[in-house]
Amino acid sequence: MSNKGNNSxxxxxxxxxxxxxxxxxxxxxxxxxxxxxxxxxxxxxFLPLLGAIYGPIAAGLAIFIGHTLNDFxxxxxxWWTWVITDGxxxxxxxxxxxxxxxxxxxxxxxxxxxxxxYQIIVNFVAWVLLAPTGxxxxxxxxxxxxFLQGITTWIINSLSVAIIGTILLVLYAKTRTKRGSLKxxx
Amino acid sequence: xxxxxxxxxxxxxxxxxxxxxxxxxxxFVALSIIGMVTYDTRFLIGIFAFSLVLFKISKITFxxxxxxxxxxxxxxxxxxxMVYVFAPGYGMSIYGTQHMILxxxxxxxxxxxxxxFYIFNLFLKYTFAVPLALIxxxxxxxxxxxxxxxxxxxxxxxxxxxxxxxxxxxxxQRDFRTISLAQQARGYEISQKAKLWPRIIGNAQIxxxxxxxxxxxxxxxxxxxxxxxxxxxxxxxxxxxxPFGKNDYLAxxxxxxxxxxxIALFGLNGGRxxxxxxx
Numbered sequence: 001m002s003n004k005g006n007n008s009x010x011x012x013x014x015x016x017x018x019x020x021x022x023x024x025x026x027x028x029x030x031x032x033x034x035x036x037x038x039x040x041x042x043x044x045x046f047l048p049l050l051g052a053i054y055g056p057i058a059a060g061l062a063i064f065i066g067h068t069l070n071d072f073x074x075x076x077x078x079w080w081t082w083v084i085t086d087g088x089x090x091x092x093x094x095x096x097x098x099x100x101x102x103x104x105x106x107x108x109x110x111x112x113x114x115x116x117x118y119q120i121i122v123n124f125v126a127w128v129l130l131a132p133t134g135x136x137x138x139x140x141x142x143x144x145x146x147f148l149q150g151i152t153t154w155i156i157n158s159l160s161v162a163i164i165g166t167i168l169l170v171l172y173a174k175t176r177t178k179r180g181s182l183k184x185x186x
Numbered sequence: 187x188x189x190x191x192x193x194x195x196x197x198x199x200x201x202x203x204x205x206x207x208x209x210x211x212x213x214f215v216a217l218s219i220i221g222m223v224t225y226d227t228r229f230l231i232g233i234f235a236f237s238l239v240l241f242k243i244s245k246i247t248f249x250x251x252x253x254x255x256x257x258x259x260x261x262x263x264x265x266x267x268m269v270y271v272f273a274p275g276y277g278m279s280i281y282g283t284q285h286m287i288l289x290x291x292x293x294x295x296x297x298x299x300x301x302x303f304y305i306f307n308l309f310l311k312y313t314f315a316v317p318l319a320l321i322x323x324x325x326x327x328x329x330x331x332x333x334x335x336x337x338x339x340x341x342x343x344x345x346x347x348x349x350x351x352x353x354x355x356x357x358x359q360r361d362f363r364t365i366s367l368a369q370q371a372r373g374y375e376i377s378q379k380a381k382l383w384p385r386i387i388g389n390a391q392i393x394x395x396x397x398x399x400x401x402x403x404x405x406x407x408x409x410x411x412x413x414x415x416x417x418x419x420x421x422x423x424x425x426x427x428x429p430f431g432k433n434d435y436l437a438x439x440x441x442x443x444x445x446x447x448x449i450a451l452f453g454l455n456g457g458r459x460x461x462x463x464x465x
Contacts, residue, residue: 012417013404015351142269144272168397
């Protein structure tokens with residue numbers, strides 16, 4: 001029972017600190033691409049690690065809170081369709097937790113390739129299908145404009161996750177003790 | 187250096203500062219949702235004027251928000267230009283009429299009153315909530331904010347996560363700056379002068395230590411919270427919670443009247459758009 005309690009506290013703390021990190025990364029580490037509101041997104045690259053360690057709730061809420069706070073202080077009001085989509089992406093990355101099993105310290109090529117295919121699909125569904133559709137329905141913006149923004153974001157976020165996300169996952173896995181690494185002395 | 191980039195709570199003695207955080211939260215969310223959905227120009231101008239009046243009452247000085255305003259205006263302008271470039275005839279297809287200013291409707295690039303009107307509406311939608319958001323950020327104490335989240339029915343664990351985020355943003359930011367200076371001293375260039383690739387590498391050299399120290403911090407904080415028996419009860423009381431006063435009920439009444447007007451206008455206009463061209 002105490003173990004379960006500890007995990008839920010960890011999720012609360014990881015959500016809070018994760019949101020703070022995401023906020024700082026979004027605000028201060030941004031490499032512009034030339035298309036409005038679209039940047040090489042380091043925060044997005046941090047998300048898979050957060051999800052792989054603490055699961056879907058922490059990752060989804062952390063990016064939701066971090067993105068909302070960032071929109072608040074940068075643009076004055078949150079762009080809700082994108083904030084919610086980002087939250088869903090976080091949840092999707094968190095769902096990969098059991099499959100990646102990063103705590104075991106073993107993160108082979110197979111897992112990494114599987115994860116990258118998974119993340120490209122997740123980003124596609126989120127940024128090319130969900131976010132622009134939301135913009136059209138809720139904000140009534142022209143389809144061409146929002147789809148261009150969506151496709152650019154898809155490419156950029158997938159790249160950020162593929163590069164930064166993969167590096168972070170590998171480095172974190174190295175800090176864990178490998179399962180079965182102890183040998184019985186004869 | 188970056189302190190002006192962030193706006194935050196500033197204690198003053200005004201009506202809005204004394205309102206409960208929950209009232210301001212409900213008011214902001216309700217007004218921003220109704221403003222997000224509606225395309226009724228009269229209504230948008232109305233809320234815009236209302237939020238400017240509130241801004242005046244809150245005694246926020248212009249210099250406090252000047253930088254943020256510049257960023258917002260640049261963002262809105264870029265977006266509006268994109269909306270025009272990608273669909274110059276979109277206004278006409280929404281309003282169903284053609285009142286040309288320049289060019290012909292057969293050409294891709296043309297300018298019609300409908301398009302201008304549509305872009306004006308978008309401009310109002312991008313900006314009307316900005317004074318409200320600034321008021322909310324500057325007049326609400328962050329510690330009270332978590333209390334108000336929990337008061338409006340959000341689980342206290344989530345409220346606490348938001349509280350932790352607000353509490354630790356300055357710490358993470360300070361870590362970020364320290365690590366950044368240390369890495370720059372070692373020769374990693376991350377300013378705009380550097381080319382794209384060295385800049386990416388330089389940023390990665392900051393992010394790794396930042397993330398790994400923060401992961402340790404998560405362990406420490408959750409252990410401290412566990413020692414204090416966080417999460418045992420179903421409810422939690424908040425030191426900073428403000429009880430509702432007469433003004434809170436008054437404010438909530440005004441907000442609900444505005445929202446109801448907005449909903450009534452949907453019925454009156456037969457949809458989300460107010461169309462001045464067909465009458």
